[in-house]
Amino acid sequence: MFRKTSLSAIAFAVLAASLTATAEAAEPGLVLTLPAPTGPHRVGVTTLHLVDADRPDPWPDAGGGPREVMASVHYPALDVRGHPVAPQLTPGAAAALPVVAPRVYPNLPPSGVDWAATLTHSHVDAPARPVRRPVVLYSPGLVDPRAFGTTTAEELASRGYVVVTIDHPGETFTVDLPTRPRFVALPGDPSTDPRLYRDVIATRLADTDFVLDQLAVLASGGNPDAGGRALPRHLGRALDLDRVGVYGQGLGGTIAAEAMYEDTDRRIDAAINLEGLLDYHPEQPGQDGELLPVARHGVDRPLLLVGTERFQNDRYRRAWSAVLAHGCARQHVIAGANHWALTDFAATAPQLHAAGLMDDAELAAMVGTLDPATAIRTVRRHVVSFFDHHLR
Structure with missing residues (x-):
């Protein structure tokens, strides 16, 4: 959730970071690890x-071109021999993170x-x-x-799911498109601009619907990748839509919650909201914001709301x-957790703390006081x- 400086300032900072990334890439630093599945x-x-050739990108940096989306597909692999594990962050994101951190993640060193050295447990293009x-x-937090x-x-994925994680270009601090890096380019701050916040939600909902359409192409034997890149063997046969x-x-x-509510074709069977707001920002300070349709009317399919004790407030509760x-x-x-414990920072923030790169207050502000393993x-x-209960 973005609560810091203007997004346009971040865009300029990320651009500057990209110009110096080569020089900084060789600088040694702490190597973080992620827990194995x-x-x-x-x-x-x-x-x-x-x-999406039928939808113009709404953000200024796209120049009215078609909407582009990047996604990672994690899946149960048949054989991983000869397929190296992927890094957590793309090169562009790893180079930009130290620059955007003071503005977006002020508790990070x-x-x-x-940041480029953190490895996942997923093998690139394995069958x-x-x-x-x-x-x-999966849709991530703003920025x-x-x-x-x-x-x-x-x-x-290790338990038998195909998981598609989505980047939303123009609002993510950096997205490495095949042709160029794309930085955050929103024309303002959605946390203070109610109209822009609605536009961001509408864009993300359309992105989600579009990705589902493209997965149907993949499941039917086609290749939805815009560049026609060869995809892992059997990938389309692994999708049960x-x-x-x-x-x-x-x-x-x-x-996640609103996409299931608006899913009139009933393609989505269940949803989990990991501490996302379910109202629009108020038009005037001191007012309550209008509830999102999912909160006003409810859903007829399973929805799980997961929050953290140290982040919940009256707006969430309402x-x-x-x-x-x-x-x-x-x-x-x-209990005892904070907002970022719902992300990979549950694993990495305690490592920063143990290395002396984050103090007790900063650790608590990110992930809370709950034991990291717990x-x-x-x-x-x-x-x-x-998902086991509702999708299997």
Whole structure:
């Protein structure tokens, strides 16, 4: 969730970072690790560059061109030999993070970390197991890259899901498109501009619907990648689009809940909102914002709301209580945790703290006081058990 300086200032900072990335890449720093998934399957991963020729991109830097979306697909792998594991962050995101951190993630250290060195447990372009699997989409928080949701995505894939994590260009601090890097370029700050906040939500909902369309192309034997890049063997045969879930953190959680509400074709069977707001920003200070349709009317399919004790406030409680009153939704608030414990920072922030790069207050402000191993297990358990119950 973005709460800092203007997004245009971040765009200029990221651009400056890209110009000096080569010189800084060799600077040594702490190498962070991600927890291994616990399911029985090895995990493969591939990247999709998706272009919606029928929809112009709404953000200024796109110049009216078609909307582009980047996605990673994590899946149970048939054989990982000869397929190296992927880094958590793309080169562009790793170079930009130290520069945007003071503005977007002020509790992260501005130096001393080799962000490019963090490896996942997913093997690049490994062949997929040719067995139909439930498909789950993931949308990250505002400004966040999809990579910050790697730990949960890999856990789901290791347990037999195909997980599609989505970057939303123009609002993510950096997205490495095949042709160019694209920086955050929103014409203002959605956390203070109610109209822009609505536009961001509408764009993300359209992105989610478009990705589902492209997955249908893949499942039917086509290749939706805009560049026609060769995809992992059997990948299309691994998708069961009769069993689809969606989840997200922060603004991505808002999108997960609202996408299922607006899914009149009933392609989405279940959704998890990891601490996303369910109302619009108020037009005037001191007012309550209008509830999102999902909160006003509820849903007729399963919805799980997961929050953290140290981040919840009256705004969350008001909107979440509204959707819970309609049935088909339930909630769980994780004691002792804070907002970023719902992301990969549950694993990496304690490593920064142990290395002296983050103090006690900064650690608590990011992930809370809950034991890191407990936080990771708790989030995994809620996400996996919910989708197991409703998609299997």
